[in-house]
Amino acid sequence: MEKPITREEVIEAENKLFSAQRISDVDRLDQLLYDDLIAVAPTGQVVTKEMDLDSHRTKTMVIEEASTTIDNIKITGGTALSIVTMTAKGKVAGTPLEGQFRYFRVWKRIEGTLKVIGASFMQLP
Template sequence: MNKITKEDVAEAENQLFLAQKASDVDTLDQLLYDNLIALTPTGEMLTKEMDLNAHRSKSMIIEEASTEIDEINIIGDTAISIVTMTAKGKIMGAPLAGKFRYFRVWKHVNGSLQVIGASFMQLPE
């Protein structure tokens, strides 16, 4: 069992944020588990490939963003993070802006931390 620290998760969250902002598909590929399951605010299930394809095709563009890590809980070899992102961008050409809260489950997989599950919601203004 690999030990996970809050510092490791915070660093992985920062790498993920920078990769999302830059649509860095290679880094996202390393940070997302192959069988990732993520839920959108509407309940739609997203896979790793769906997320990577959104960045490859530029159907999701983050123009401005900042994040704040609200909480990291370690449970054995797994971690849960809660992050708030303030972002402005476009999804499939439609403008999108606001604050979003992400819930992620991190686990050591093949020697590195990867997101194995996630969900997010838009916060009221």
């Protein structure tokens, strides 16, 4: 039986994920994202792990400035849910993008490591 997920582990995983996103550390992102990740973008597009990694590899998404706040963490059995607000400035496909974004992530321990298995995000008004 897997050991229970703790709040501290989720905070640590969120911080690692943010750091990796911030500098497009594809190797670290590869470790933190589940191979069968399903994420939903603000447009409704379903995003896979490979699509996410490719956006960092090709620099389609570039984060120039950013900060995050973990708003909430709920742990249910072997699954953790997190809600995070990111204030960011950057570019997507060369187009400037700036604002606040809300992320909802589902974390699960896979082979001893917390990984994002599902996510969605949106830009806040």
